[in-house]
Amino acid sequence: MSEENKKQQEEELSSSGRRSAIKKLVSVPVLGAMAYGVYKKTQYDRSRRNLGDMFRLDPVTPPSAKEISPDGKTIRIGIIGYGIRGKQLLRAAGFAEPALIDTWKEAARANSNDTRYRDYMEQEGLNIEVTGVCDIFDTYAEAAVLSGSNVNREGANGTFGAPPKRYRHYKELLAADDIDAVIIAPPDHWHGTMAMDAALAGKHVYLEKPMSWTVPETYMIRDVVKQSGVTFQFGHQGRQTDSYLKAKQIIEKNILGPVSLIEVCTNRNDPNGAWVYPIHETASPQTIDWKQFEGNEDRIKEYLDYMQANGLARYVGPEARSQFDLKRFFRWRCWWDYSTGLSGDLLTHEYDAVNQIMGVGIPHSATSSGGVYFFKDGRTVPDVLQTSFEFPDRNLTMLYSATLASQRSRGKVFMGHDASMELSSSLTVKVDPRSTRYADQITQGIIKPDTPLITYIPGQENVDAVSSATELYFAQRGLLYAYVNGKRYDTTYLHIREWVECIRNGGTPGCDIDAAFEEAITAHMGTRAYLEGRTMYWDKEKEEIVRG
């Protein structure tokens, strides 16, 4: 091989080596393209995030997120009324029916996605004990004794603690020395009387909603509770819902602009939701103290006085109050004789949420319409009800719309001039296409009116304008739940927990007697407007419900 040939061959080899090296790296430009694409994408996201920063919200902490003081004084609890809600309350406080624990355990075995048992067992103990129970139906009272002794949250074969004492009359329970605080969950017509008697006996009070059955007692309860100085928590557990706390911030930051209309709804579609509860097989005049069920004489007089004075006798009865009746005992919500109807039972939750978020207070007026349209089972309270509440000093109307015969889902909607907010399991804010305040950003395409501007998904720390479609989808299907510090909780548990910690360490629970008073008066205005068929007004100076 001549020198020349050799040289040529070497050159060829090194050239092919260079070509080969270039080939090795040929895919590197792909990374460059990707880097450029990702840079553009992050720029786009940043522009949207900047938009989110315009509406930056702070993390919220539910009122109950205070530390539990397990070494503090054990609070001794009594419960009055162990029906559907009473069971739920005692369970939330940590004392569940053993049979239910067995059911949950079985359900978890059958389906590992069923975490009710695990969630319940993980719920921190409140350092309370149940020392007294009262129910006027023997079967319920015995069940309450059993649950109250279920200190280890066990099934039927578990080991139980000392059983709480059963009292046949609620006044005996209130007189007991070994009870510090009472959970009050009887039918509506007993709420106010028992709350007053409890406060007068120096017991701290957790009172189920609504606060009162008659208007006159509403004022008395407020006075008695305030004068007694007991720790009073009112049973709107929605106060613990973190999306409501976020909503409050959104209102405070005026992101929605002037809110002129709020729509809140109740939609249910099954007999249970319409208060047609099952009648217990062991119920009889022998096992039920009907006399005590009838109610407090003063309250009954207040009720009858109002009904008779206003020509509303057709809503009373029709059966005599003294006549034993299993339907009226178990389905008392269907009769004005014991009930506060849709207003007291379900509107109150919606109203309290709005009052919590916007601090609207008692409305200026209420107008109602509706009727018994579906459940024609002899009830006197309507199953369809619309009430519009006017708040002229806030320039807004709150419309409550309810039916017990359709489950079509409607959220709480706050309609502002610049944006509207919908609250369900998640919270979304959408800018209004005709907003004045965001007009420039809409024209520039920075804000897209059809896509949510703010989405808050419970459990996430921050509100973010860049939530993915998937995240939204999950939130709307309720897969992501309400959280406190990253842990999922039952709001009723949180509400009781706040009350117990305030009893132990001082402080006033978030749903206090003033909130309760506003709730009760608002509900009464809606009810009276329905019964009397005319608009009812609130005289702010005299603190009276008056006719137009």
Next chain:
Amino acid sequence: MNSYSKFQMYWLVALRLLIGWHFLYEGLVKVLNPKWTSLGYLMDSQGWFASMFNSMATDAGTLNVVNFLNEWGLLLIGLSLILGFFTRPGCVGGIMILLLYYLSHPPFIGSEDLFMMPREGSYLWVDRNLIEIAALATLYVFPTSGVFGLDKYIPGLLKNKSSKQL
């Protein structure tokens, strides 16, 4: 590899780059989003292995490990396919990760109605994951990274006969 025709080589490399792009971007999106978590996806699992995936999500420690492995696994597999660097381990990793997705969200009759995740197509037994698994297996048995890629510079590691011939 010498035996590939020009077009065979081009299309194999194109397939490698496309799948690499898909993995790398999926990884980057997750790494760059501090809020990203696989919680929802795992909880949405259906089929025979649903309880296994659910239990991954419900334990915070396990979930963190799963999130980390998924984010960085996707990113590194993407890089390996694009750069032609440790490509065969990359293919195996990709197949494993896709197999987990497939088992977590199997496109079986009935199961698709149960998913909460919005899906972008209609599938019967065969879905995108399964097709990508097959494509990665193809890339594994028809390697190209010896010519178009950095695997040449990892001598002996890949026992890639064709790259030795070059």
